[in-house]
Amino acid sequence: MYYGSGLTSYLRFTRSSPGQWLGSVKVLLGLPGIEFSFPPSVKSFPGMSVLYTASGNLGQIVVDGPTGVTGRNAGQPVLIWVCTGRIQFKNDVFLVRADEPFDLVTDGHSVLTIVQFPESDAARFSSDRSFLESDRQRQQVRSLLEDYNLRSRYFPDYESAVRETRYMLAQLTACLSEPTFQINLPRRRIIDPKIEQAVQFIANNPGWEFNLEDLTRIVHSSERTLYYQMKRYIGMTPYRYYQRCKLLRLRMALLACEGDSPSISWHALEHGLNHLGRLPALYASQFGEKPSETLARRKALLVASERALSMKDGSGTYPGMADGCAAGRRTS
Numbered sequence: 001m002y003y004g005s006g007l008t009s010y011l012r013f014t015r016s017s018p019g020q021w022l023g024s025v026k027v028l029l030g031l032p033g034i035e036f037s038f039p040p041s042v043k044s045f046p047g048m049s050v051l052y053t054a055s056g057n058l059g060q061i062v063v064d065g066p067t068g069v070t071g072r073n074a075g076q077p078v079l080i081w082v083c084t085g086r087i088q089f090k091n092d093v094f095l096v097r098a099d100e101p102f103d104l105v106t107d108g109h110s111v112l113t114i115v116q117f118p119e120s121d122a123a124r125f126s127s128d129r130s131f132l133e134s135d136r137q138r139q140q141v142r143s144l145l146e147d148y149n150l151r152s153r154y155f156p157d158y159e160s161a162v163r164e165t166r167y168m169l170a171q172l173t174a175c176l177s178e179p180t181f182q183i184n185l186p187r188r189r190i191i192d193p194k195i196e197q198a199v200q201f202i203a204n205n206p207g208w209e210f211n212l213e214d215l216t217r218i219v220h221s222s223e224r225t226l227y228y229q230m231k232r233y234i235g236m237t238p239y240r241y242y243q244r245c246k247l248l249r250l251r252m253a254l255l256a257c258e259g260d261s262p263s264i265s266w267h268a269l270e271h272g273l274n275h276l277g278r279l280p281a282l283y284a285s286q287f288g289e290k291p292s293e294t295l296a297r298r299k300a301l302l303v304a305s306e307r308a309l310s311m312k313d314g315s316g317t318y319p320g321m322a323d324g325c326a327a328g329r330r331t332s
Helices: 006-010 018-029 135-154 158-177 193-204 212-219 223-234 238-255 264-270 279-287 291-310 321-326
Strands: 011-013 035-037 048-053 056-063 068-072 078-087 093-096 101-116
Touching (some): 006 011, 006 056, 006 238, 006 279, 011 018, 011 291, 018 048, 078 135, 193 223, 212 223, 223 238, 238 291, 264 291
Antiparallel strands (some): 068 101, 078 093, 078 101
């Protein structure tokens, strides 16, 4: 499974060809002018995650080789943070204002976090002001995003993810707008190695059927300790995390569906989700949409991405951009 961060829960498509990948990125970010140049050795690309909120959007792009990225930003100010890898000749965190051109080259495998602020914030980040010029400000932004990236691995549900993301975006906006602003980060807890071992075991063994006694033997812990320590450190009990992993595997399977794929029920049963009557509600609480909506948005994204590669009108938006919105642009 692709477990880059908690944003894995908001994958919008899985590994695809360079063309499909580029078209999908254009649609999901609403950046029709963005272009990527890839080395010939790169034949396919990992998926892209985007979490949409009323306070802004947060996306993650993974590139597997040295990649050039050029284009002109749209109406939303964008902050880019290189959470893995490096960008040539640039700091690892920088701001691209509304309608501003951008040009960067990644060094090898890189994970880029892209923060899109609302269009209403465009004036706040106008060109007559300087941003991210001090080491202190850059370090604050870095710390805020690093903390969010770690905590996002364990957002227990969609509501929590949106709430925590909006809080982080509010702090990020204040940090960029007010040079003296001091971010307020929760105390970072170092996860007990036994808890990390339990988490990794559950995540990486899809064929394992939940058995708390079995899990305690694997990590050498008592049932009571494991139960309460997991709830303390990751906000979920062992069974709740186990269920979350099964739902995530189902989402990955649905995003990979093509043509006459088996039904949602078939995929659910294949991943051990046997209570089909409860499935839509459980799935929606985790991802903010029903399984049928995941399939519909994936299909709409494929159509919109093909348009994005071949059509562009004079205003810089693609005809049928509403399809792109249906493909994933939901705000909360």
